[in-house]
Amino acid sequence: MPGGAEVNTVAPLLIAGQWQAAQDGTGSFRAFDPASGEAIGPVFPRSGVADVEQALAAASAAAPQLAATGPECIAAFLDAYAAALEADAETLVQLAHAETGLPATPRLRGNELPRTCNQLRQAAAATRNRSWTQPVIDTAAGLRTHHAPLGKPVLVFGPNNFPFAFNAVSGGDFAAAIAARNPVIAKAHPAHPATSRRLAEHARRAADTAGLPAATVQLLYDVEPALGLRLAGDARLGAIAFTGSRAGGLALKQAADAAGIPFFGELSSLNPVFLLPGALAERGPALAEEFSGSCLLGSGQFCTNPGLVIVPEGAAGDAFVADVQARFAATAPLPLLSQGVLASLRKAITALREAGAQLLCGGEAGDTGFRHAPTLLTVAAQDFLANPQGFQHEAFGPCSLLVRVADVARMQALAATLEGQLTGTLYRAADGSDDDAWQALAATLRPRVGRLIANRMPTGVLVSPAQQHGGPFPASTQPGFTAVGLPAAILRFTALQAYDNVPDALLPPELRDRNPGGLLRCIDRQWTTADIGAGA
Known part of the structure; x- marks a missing residue:
């Protein structure tokens, strides 16, 4: 690991443009190798009041x-x-x-x-x-607004x-x-x-x-x-x-x-995945493979990890569960990011089991480092509905809870109990047989999730201007x-800032009569890139 020669020195902080020693550190720490659990690399300071105050003062001065x-x-x-x-x-x-x-x-x-x-x-x-400034101008009223820097760090x-x-x-x-x-x-x-x-x-x-x-x-x-x-x-x-x-x-x-x-x-987010009956009957083995790969990717340490999967009862559902269980059981304990992640995962699994979830496989920490076996739990829909808060514990890591449901009506009832989520996923059949159920479930999920997904696992967040990586509380x-x-x-x-009757020369560039660089602005309720007064 680079920096090994610095093991016995304390790394500096970056404050006010300079790398400097901590003024009043309250302790120190080192990073750990998750695979072995051993400390690695140089020593780093845990900052005290003086360091924090200096950083705040410097940032505040730099803001304007x-x-x-x-x-x-x-x-x-x-x-x-x-x-x-x-x-x-x-x-x-x-x-x-x-x-x-x-x-x-x-x-x-x-x-x-x-x-x-x-x-x-x-x-x-x-x-x-x-x-991002989104200028809006009302020429008759003399009002002009735009988004501007906060003026603070x-x-x-x-x-x-x-x-x-x-x-x-x-x-x-x-x-x-x-x-x-x-x-x-x-x-x-x-x-x-x-x-x-x-x-x-x-x-x-x-x-x-x-x-x-x-x-x-x-x-x-x-x-x-x-x-x-x-x-x-x-x-x-x-x-x-x-x-x-x-x-x-x-x-x-x-x-x-x-x-x-x-x-x-x-x-936090459970990112619920609903497997509609037609989709499960149509391509159950493929869904088992897709879900297992998604849940175990990166040792399950994604904020969009599928931590809750709603599976219909019956032969197709039983086959899906058995397939996933075999895949999880065949995977060796996976390294987690830290001792804290391992402890939190074990606590969450314990809470789910105490609420009534049945352990299908896993549930144990590994022998070396910060490892944990891929873990699969299951619960009947009626038990989940009787205690929805007890089963909505985020188990951050290679773990998921499967909820077995009798029908789509029970799926919708379960969806109505969910906390706010980053994502919600609905798998539908290609022949359209699930479409009515999809619409009903989507209507229930829509106000509870930031991103509604069809036929795709939630893991991964595309960096796109159209993305929403957020959602209702507690997501x-x-x-x-x-x-x-x-x-x-x-x-x-x-900060959304308004200017009322301010002369053109004193306005920020985005709000002046002459448009800076073809910026799209809303002028008198019309979006345009034109200068104000152009063509008059």
């Missing part, structure tokens, strides 16, 4: 400077950062693989790192075309399961906040600190080259929980982005709410927004 920076400089930074990550791909992948246990290929090298660079470049494009908490694509210092939240011209205080996940440090080194160099304020990007590796809550409640922040556990997210949200800080959290805390997909994701980190 960054808000006044031209779009081309921001875009140049994002493009240069993406190019730097591509050039350093081998080292980055080696670091992330060592710290997370995720496959170097194809997962990290072939999929996640290219996705991360693509996100950064999409953010650069959105910065240049200014589409954004705090980003990175999750453990995507060391690149959701990393606090390189992922989608980071890219969206920077595209909106806000400084980012990145709170890295302690499961992959060396990866985060390497990313931040590239970010700092790209920011310096682009001429951005020194505190545009800052990195803290870890803080004590109490200090994290204090940070989340600091009114100098403009917004917070969080991906992680429901318990941790809700504690941070409470602190942010008390200070009036918008909190965009992705907390996310802000169902009207998405964490993936530009320019929509940028809107989380903006």
Whole structure:
């Protein structure tokens, strides 16, 4: 693992444009190799009050400077950062693989790192075309509005399961906040600190080259929980982005709410999959293979992992369950990201069994490292309906709960009990025999999911302007927004600002009579790229 020579030194923090030692660290930690459970790499500091205060002060001072920076400089930074990550791909992948246990290929090298660079470049494009500003102009009333930078820093908490694509210092939240011209205080996940440090080194160099304020990007590796809550409640922040556990997210949200800080959290999701009778009869073996591959991909550590599958009773359903059970049982215990993930998974499985779920296979931790056997549980629909909250525990890892139902009516009743989800999937037969049931179930699921899927497992989130990676609580805390997909994701980190009777020369460029660069604007209820007064 790169950085091995630094084992006996404490890594520096990135604060106010400088790599510096922690001022008042409250402890230290190292990363772990999930496959062996052994500590690896250098020592990293757990920051104290002084480090946090310095980062907040520096970011707050940089915020108005960054808000006044031209779009081309921001875009140049994002493009240069993406190019730097591509050039350093081998080292980055080696670091992330060592710290997370995720496959170097194809997962990290072939999929996640290219996705991360693509996100950064999409953010650069959105910065240049200014589409996220969404100008609306009423010439008769003298009113003009647009989305603008917050004028305050954004705090980003990175999750453990995507060391690149959701990393606090390189992922989608980071890219969206920077595209909106806000400084980012990145709170890295302690499961992959060396990866985060390497990313931040590239970010700092790209920011310096682009001429951005020194505190545009800052990195803290870890803080004590109490200090994290204090940070989340600091009114100098403009917004917070969080991906992680429901318990941790809700504690941070409470602190942010008390200070009036918008909190965009992705907390938990079961991503229910409904196998309609016609689809199951038509292609049951293929569905068993597709589901097993989806649930076990990446050791099941995806926020869109299919954790709840509704299976009809009868011969076709029995065959599906037997097929999946055999596939799970034949798979060796899979490495998880951390000891914490392993402990949480075991706790969730215990809760499901105590609620009445029957264990079909798995349920045990592995012998070495942070491993757990692929686990399959089942429960009858009537038991689920009698205690729906007891069976809606997210088991983050290679685990899923199969609910056996007598008919489509019971499927719809079950769907009506579900909490908010990131996704909901319905499999239908190709001959149209399931279409009436599909429509009925879709109507029930639609207000409960962010993304409604047909005939495809939910694992994976395409980076597309049309994407919605969010949903009703507890899938996310802000169902009207998405964490993936530009320019929509940028809107989380903006303020809607109105100008009333302000002279043209004093307006932001997006709202002036002359259109900057062909921006699509709504002028007097008509969307147009024309200048105001053109052709009059």
